[in-house]
Amino acid sequence: MAHLQEEIFNAHVEHVNDAITESISLQFGGPIPVEPEEPEWLAWSCNDGLLLRSGSGGSGSSSSCPNVRVRPGLWARDDPKALDTLVNPHAPFLNRLAQLCTSARVQECTRASCTQQRAIMERFAPECGWPRFRQWAIAAMACQSCFTHAQKLTRAHTHLVTAASLCHWLLIGYRHRSRPIEDEIVGRRRNTHRVDLASVCEVIYWMLTIQSHIGLGNVAEGKWGPEFLPVEVVQPAVATARARARQIGICPWRLEKLAEVAERKEADLPALMELAQHYPALNNCKVGPGDPEYHKDRYHGFCTPEDCGPNKADTEQMTQLHKCPSWQRYVCGQHPVKYSVERLERSIEAKTGSQWSRFEPRMAAPGEPYVAISHVWIDGTGVGNGPKGPNGKASSNQGNVNRCLNDYFARIAERENCSAIWWDTISLPTNPKIRLQEIHKMQNTYRDATHTIVHDNGLLDFEWADDGSPCVALVLSAWFTRGWTALELHVSRRSLKVLYKGPNPQTPLIKDLDKDILAHDPRTTTRAHWIASSIIRRLRQRVENVRDMLSILRPRATCRVKDRTTIAGLLADLDPPTCTECTNPPSKDDPEAKKQAFNKHVEMHTTRRVLTTLGKVGCASLIHDKEPMENSGPFSWTPSAVHDMPVNSGGDLQPGIFGDGMLDVDQYGRVMGSWHYRGLTRDDAAYFVEAIDSDNQGMVTRITDALRHWQNCLILRELPQDKGPALLATTVGKESVNGRTITDCHYVGGVTVRADNNPYGESYDIRYSYGTVRFGNENGRPDMRARDIVQLRDAAPSDEESYDGEDSEEIPEDGEEEGWISSDSDGPRRPRVVAAIQPQPRAVSPSTLILVCSDLQASSQPTTMATVPSLQVPGYDSDHNEPPEPLTPPLSNPPPDHKLLTHQCDSLDEPVDDLHEWAAQALFGIRR
Structure with a gap:
C-alpha cells in the first residue's frame, strides 16, 4: 500500500511539474535555469558502514595507505554548490551526510602508521551518537595525518580536506535556508533511527579544528559561533552540561564567564563538563557553613549566573x-x-x-x-x-x-x-x-x-x-x-x-x-x-x-570598577598618562565628590587613548546600551568607559573570507568601516525596534526620539543573518573618497529588533545592503532621509506622497494600510505567498493549474494578484518592474468549481521541486 501511494505521489508531481515551472518562470521574470540531475535519494541504516572496504573499488595493503592513491573523481575544492551534485537535497540531514561520506570513498586502511594514529584518535575524538560517522571521521583524519610532505601536495590530500569541509558546508546550507535539521536517519523500509545531532556536529567541528590547526582551516563562514547551530540542536547538551556543573559544585557565575570567553560560547560547555564531572576537587562549595575552614566571603553556595558573592568581598x-x-x-x-x-x-x-x-x-x-x-x-x-x-x-x-x-x-x-x-x-x-x-x-x-x-x-x-x-x-x-x-x-x-x-x-x-x-x-x-x-x-x-x-x-x-579602566590601559600598552588631572589622585581623606570627578576624568581620558591607540574596534562593540560619551561628533559612539563595550571573541576558525568585522578609529575619534544596513518601516518604528535595556531611561528616550523620524534611520549589523541586537543610526550625508562612498551617520544606540521578520523567508536577509559607514563626523549637519543618501532594498511605501507629506513622520495606527515591499532598481517587486487554483474533482489537468501571488503583508483579507488560466499575469510589466494590478474582485472566494490553496515559500529561490511536492500534497492529500 505504501509503495502504491509513493507511485501515485510521484505521478501527480510529474503531472503538475510543467504548469508550475512555466507559471513561476512567467511571474518571477525569466526561464528556470536547467539544473543537473540530482543524486538519488538514499535510505540508510544507522549501522551501515560509511567506509569503503579495502579492495572495493581501490587497492590497499598493510604496507600502503589506500587513501593516498590518486584516482579519478577526487575532489579538488570545497565548492558548496558541488553538494547538490553529490547528495540529494531533499533527503533528511543525516541521510545526506551519509551520502556525502560514502561519495568521498574513504577506504579502510591497515597500514601500520595509519592504524597507530587511528588508535590514538579513538581515545580523544568526541563521542558520537552515530558510531559509524565517528569511525569515518577518525579514519579520514588518521590517514591524512600520516601523509608525507610530498603526499600533502597531491589531490588525494586535498580530497580528504574537502570531505571534512563539505560536512561543514552541509550544515551551512541548513542555516541559510532556514531548514530544520532532522535528527533521524531514514532506513530502506522507512524505519527511522534517532541520533544525537549535537554529538554529530561535534565530530564535524573536531575535523574542522584539525584542518585549522594544520594550516588548512579558514572556512568561508568564519567562526562557528553560538548561533551557528539551531537552538534545538545545542540546548539539550548545554542543559545537561549545566546540570553537571551544579552537581560538581562549580560556581554558576564562573561557568557563565567561561562560556563567555569560549569560541562557541555555551556550545563548548558540554565537552568541558564531560571531563570536569570526574574531579570533585573542582567543587567551589565543598567548604560550607559548619566547616572549620568556612569563610562566608569565599563561599559560592549562593552564587547565580549573574552574580558571584565572593567577588564583592573587600x-x-x-x-x-x-x-x-x-x-x-x-x-x-x-x-x-x-x-x-x-x-x-x-x-x-x-x-x-x-x-x-x-x-x-x-x-x-x-x-x-x-x-x-x-x-x-x-x-x-x-x-x-x-x-x-x-x-x-x-x-x-x-x-x-x-x-x-x-x-x-x-x-x-x-x-x-x-x-x-x-x-x-x-x-x-x-x-x-x-x-x-x-x-x-x-x-x-x-x-x-x-x-x-x-x-x-x-x-x-x-x-x-x-x-x-x-x-x-x-x-x-x-x-x-x-x-x-x-x-x-x-x-x-x-x-x-x-x-x-x-x-x-x-x-x-x-x-x-x-x-x-x-x-x-x-x-x-x-x-x-x-x-x-x-x-x-x-x-x-x-x-x-x-x-x-x-x-x-x-x-x-x-x-573596584576603576580598576577595569586601569587594566584596559595596561592591556593596550599605553604609556603612563602625563596630563595633570590623571597624575594627581586624591588622597583617601579628600571629599567623595573629588574622588568621583577624578575617576570619571581618568575613565573618559583612558577610553579615548585606548580607542585611538589601538585604532580598531569590532562592529559588535558599537552595539551597546550605554549613553555615549558625547551627544554628537568625535567619540559620540562609545560609552564613557571602554570596558562597557560588548565584544564577540574570535576563535579557531576566524576570520574567514568575510573579514574580521573591524572598524577603523582615527586620531580625532571618528570610526569608519563596513556594515550591512537596511531602512526601517513604520511598523519597525512602531512595534519592533526598542532599546536593549528598557530600564535605561536615557537610552529609551534617545531611541524613541530617533524613531519618530524613522525615514532617517538605518538598522546596521555586522552580518545580515545576525539575530542579536543591532545598531540604530540616522543618516546625515555622504562623500566619496578615492572612489569609496562613505555614509556619515549619527550614532543612536544598540537596539533589539523584536520581530526582524524577513519577508523572503531566508536566514540570509536580502533586504540588507553593504557599504561604508562613518560615525563622529556630523559637523553639525542635521539628519536626512536615508533613502536620499543610500540605496535601500527594504520596505517602500505604497505611494510617494504619503512618504513625503507632512505626516510622513507619524507612526501608523493599528490596521493602517501598509505599502509594498520592493527591491532596488536591479530587480522586480516579488511575491511572497504562492497559491494554486485547481478545478474539482481531482482530475489532474496542468493546463488549468495556475499560481496566485498575494501581497507581502499578512492580513485576514489579502489583496490578491493572480494569473489567469492562460498563465499570464495581468498588469505585470517585466521590463519596468511595475506591480501587478489587483484583480476585481479579489480571489478571496474562489469560484465553486475551484479551490484556493496557499503556500508559504521559504525563499524566492525555493527549489521548484519543493513547490511540486507542495502542490501534490495540497491537491491530493498525499505526503511522502
Whole structure:
C-alpha cells in the first residue's frame, strides 16, 4: 500500500511539474535555469558502514595507505554548490551526510602508521551518537595525518580536506535556508533511527579544528559561533552540561564567564563538563557553613549566573593566609616579617626597582632574576589588614607578612633559581601618587620577570593528571576570572608556572603552562583539553585591537570598577598618562565628590587613548546600551568607559573570507568601516525596534526620539543573518573618497529588533545592503532621509506622497494600510505567498493549474494578484518592474468549481521541486 501511494505521489508531481515551472518562470521574470540531475535519494541504516572496504573499488595493503592513491573523481575544492551534485537535497540531514561520506570513498586502511594514529584518535575524538560517522571521521583524519610532505601536495590530500569541509558546508546550507535539521536517519523500509545531532556536529567541528590547526582551516563562514547551530540542536547538551556543573559544585557565575570567553560560547560547555564531572576537587562549595575552614566571603553556595558573592568581598580586609599548621598560626602571626614601606618608596624614586630579596627584607639589586607572584587576594595572600574596627577603619598591615607565607614564596623562588620576589602585597607603596606610577608600569614588571608564579588555593587542592584536567581546572579557577590576573597572564610571555597539589602542603607541584599544561594538537588531546587550551592561548595573544582587549577584560571581575579602566590601559600598552588631572589622585581623606570627578576624568581620558591607540574596534562593540560619551561628533559612539563595550571573541576558525568585522578609529575619534544596513518601516518604528535595556531611561528616550523620524534611520549589523541586537543610526550625508562612498551617520544606540521578520523567508536577509559607514563626523549637519543618501532594498511605501507629506513622520495606527515591499532598481517587486487554483474533482489537468501571488503583508483579507488560466499575469510589466494590478474582485472566494490553496515559500529561490511536492500534497492529500 505504501509503495502504491509513493507511485501515485510521484505521478501527480510529474503531472503538475510543467504548469508550475512555466507559471513561476512567467511571474518571477525569466526561464528556470536547467539544473543537473540530482543524486538519488538514499535510505540508510544507522549501522551501515560509511567506509569503503579495502579492495572495493581501490587497492590497499598493510604496507600502503589506500587513501593516498590518486584516482579519478577526487575532489579538488570545497565548492558548496558541488553538494547538490553529490547528495540529494531533499533527503533528511543525516541521510545526506551519509551520502556525502560514502561519495568521498574513504577506504579502510591497515597500514601500520595509519592504524597507530587511528588508535590514538579513538581515545580523544568526541563521542558520537552515530558510531559509524565517528569511525569515518577518525579514519579520514588518521590517514591524512600520516601523509608525507610530498603526499600533502597531491589531490588525494586535498580530497580528504574537502570531505571534512563539505560536512561543514552541509550544515551551512541548513542555516541559510532556514531548514530544520532532522535528527533521524531514514532506513530502506522507512524505519527511522534517532541520533544525537549535537554529538554529530561535534565530530564535524573536531575535523574542522584539525584542518585549522594544520594550516588548512579558514572556512568561508568564519567562526562557528553560538548561533551557528539551531537552538534545538545545542540546548539539550548545554542543559545537561549545566546540570553537571551544579552537581560538581562549580560556581554558576564562573561557568557563565567561561562560556563567555569560549569560541562557541555555551556550545563548548558540554565537552568541558564531560571531563570536569570526574574531579570533585573542582567543587567551589565543598567548604560550607559548619566547616572549620568556612569563610562566608569565599563561599559560592549562593552564587547565580549573574552574580558571584565572593567577588564583592573587600579583599583588603581578608585575614592574611597562613601556610603553617593550624596549631602554629597564633605564634606565627605574632612574629611577621616586616618590609619597610619607606625603603620601598626610596628605591622606586631612585628607579632601582621594587623587587625584594628572598633572603631577607631588603631591596634586590637591579638585574637580579626574580619571580612575580600572580595571586587572588581573596585567598588571603594580599595585605591582610583584617576587619574594620568600631571607627569603620581597618588597621594598616602594609609591609607585614606572615612568616610562613613569606617563607613559602621564598622556597618557590629558590626552586626556580631566582634570588628576588615581586609581590604586590609588599612591592606596591602606600603613597597614592607613587603607587599609581607603579601600577601604570605593572605590565612591564610581569613581562620582565624570570618566572610568573600562579598561586590559587583551588588549584593547590587539585591533583595533577595527564588527561588535560589541570588545564580545565585552571580556566575554572578563581585566578582565571579576575581582571588583574588576566593582565598578568597576558603579559607573562617568558615563563609562567602554576602551582598544583604536591606531596605535602609546603611543597606544591610546579608545572609550566606552555610545556606541561596546554594541549598542542587537537588530534591527540580531548576536546575539553583543547577548548581550555584555546581559551588560554587567545588570552595570551598580542592585543592588536579593542576587541582583543575586551575579550580579556569583559568576562572578568575586579573589586573596584576603576580598576577595569586601569587594566584596559595596561592591556593596550599605553604609556603612563602625563596630563595633570590623571597624575594627581586624591588622597583617601579628600571629599567623595573629588574622588568621583577624578575617576570619571581618568575613565573618559583612558577610553579615548585606548580607542585611538589601538585604532580598531569590532562592529559588535558599537552595539551597546550605554549613553555615549558625547551627544554628537568625535567619540559620540562609545560609552564613557571602554570596558562597557560588548565584544564577540574570535576563535579557531576566524576570520574567514568575510573579514574580521573591524572598524577603523582615527586620531580625532571618528570610526569608519563596513556594515550591512537596511531602512526601517513604520511598523519597525512602531512595534519592533526598542532599546536593549528598557530600564535605561536615557537610552529609551534617545531611541524613541530617533524613531519618530524613522525615514532617517538605518538598522546596521555586522552580518545580515545576525539575530542579536543591532545598531540604530540616522543618516546625515555622504562623500566619496578615492572612489569609496562613505555614509556619515549619527550614532543612536544598540537596539533589539523584536520581530526582524524577513519577508523572503531566508536566514540570509536580502533586504540588507553593504557599504561604508562613518560615525563622529556630523559637523553639525542635521539628519536626512536615508533613502536620499543610500540605496535601500527594504520596505517602500505604497505611494510617494504619503512618504513625503507632512505626516510622513507619524507612526501608523493599528490596521493602517501598509505599502509594498520592493527591491532596488536591479530587480522586480516579488511575491511572497504562492497559491494554486485547481478545478474539482481531482482530475489532474496542468493546463488549468495556475499560481496566485498575494501581497507581502499578512492580513485576514489579502489583496490578491493572480494569473489567469492562460498563465499570464495581468498588469505585470517585466521590463519596468511595475506591480501587478489587483484583480476585481479579489480571489478571496474562489469560484465553486475551484479551490484556493496557499503556500508559504521559504525563499524566492525555493527549489521548484519543493513547490511540486507542495502542490501534490495540497491537491491530493498525499505526503511522502
